[in-house]
Amino acid sequence: MIIRFLGTHNAESKNTRLVSFLIDDVLAVDAGSLVSELTFPEQKKIKAILLSHGHYDHIRAIPAFAFNNSDRTTKVIATSKTLEILSSHLIDDVVYPKFTSEASFLRKATLQLVSVEPLVRQEIEGYDILAVPMRHNLDGVGFEITSRDRKTLFYTGDTGPGLSSIWGNISPQLIITDVTWPNNLANAAKDAGHLCPEMLKEELIEFRRVNNYLPRVAVIHVSPQHEPEIEREVREVAKSLGTSIDIAHEGEELIL
Numbered sequence: 549m550i551i552r553f554l555g556t557h558n559a560e561s562k563n564t565r566l567v568s569f570l571i572d573d574v575l576a577v578d579a580g581s582l583v584s585e586l587t588f589p590e591q592k593k594i595k596a597i598l599l600s601h602g603h604y605d606h607i608r609a610i611p612a613f614a615f616n617n618s619d620r621t622t623k624v625i626a627t628s629k630t631l632e633i634l635s636s637h638l639i640d641d642v643v644y645p646k647f648t649s650e651a652s653f654l655r656k657a658t659l660q661l662v663s664v665e666p667l668v669r670q671e672i673e674g675y676d677i678l679a680v681p682m683r684h685n686l687d688g689v690g691f692e693i694t695s696r697d698r699k700t701l702f703y704t705g706d707t708g709p710g711l712s713s714i715w716g717n718i719s720p721q722l723i724i725t726d727v728t729w730p731n732n733l734a735n736a737a738k739d740a741g742h743l744c745p746e747m748l749k750e751e752l753i754e755f756r757r758v759n760n761y762l763p764r765v766a767v768i769h770v771s772p773q774h775e776p777e778i779e780r781e782v783r784e785v786a787k788s789l790g791t792s793i794d795i796a797h798e799g800e801e802l803i804l
């Protein structure tokens with residue numbers, strides 16, 4: 549399984565992109581920067597897009613992707629709540645066309661919206677997908693994604709602390725997790741449904757208690773303004789847990 553990070557931040561600028569990553573070139577996860585970081589031929593390879601929740605920074609490239617790839621149908625996989633937000637706020641026939649039905653300017657429906665039930669496994673384009681409810685508003689979910697060769701990652705989407713009941717549902721080799729702010733903004737992180745490094749440490753200790761191992765960890769959704777501090781604090785967490793935690797950056801690849 550090859551994971552390619554397209555956007556790893558919570559704020560967009562010339563050097564930072566909103567959250568999105570690709571699995572094996574064919575499965576996209578969140579759509580913060582899905583079009584700006586890919587060539588047209590690379591976009592054409594994508595067969596399905598998973599969306600963790602309906603916040604703008606995770607769904608915003610969907611209309612642009614549909615506009616660019618109107619010669620075929622791409623699946624958009626999310627909970628019914630997320631699909632409803634997408635349909636009523638972005639591809640709403642006002643800001644952008646619906647893209648889900650034929651129209652004079654579309655040869656066919658460009659997007660097929662596929663809803664997933666949390667905690668019900670589903671096969672999507674050869675991958676086993678499990679949506680797991682997380683601690684974030686808009687009923688955000690994370691995804692456990694398993695390839696045919698049994699490589700498994702878990703992506704938290706946006707989440708705050710309190711994940712101990714979640715860890716028993718999954719057994720990934722890699723966790724891609726939200727760490728948005730440094731430890732001195734822990735209260736803000738808690739209120740907004742995000743993690744800081746110290747909270748990640750507590751969650752990983754809980755993961756190890758439940759599952760008897762620690763997976764590799766990659767951190768995304770990082771606030772660019774606080775990145776050096778977050779990096780320093782994440783390094784301390786990795787050291788104290790004796791595990792590998794990487795801060796992912798745009799353009800990096802990770803092989804499982």
Ligand SMILES: [Zn+2]
Nearest residue numbers: 601603684706
């Ligand atoms: Zn969010």
Ligand SMILES: [Zn+2]
Nearest residue numbers: 603605606706
């Ligand atoms: Zn977000």
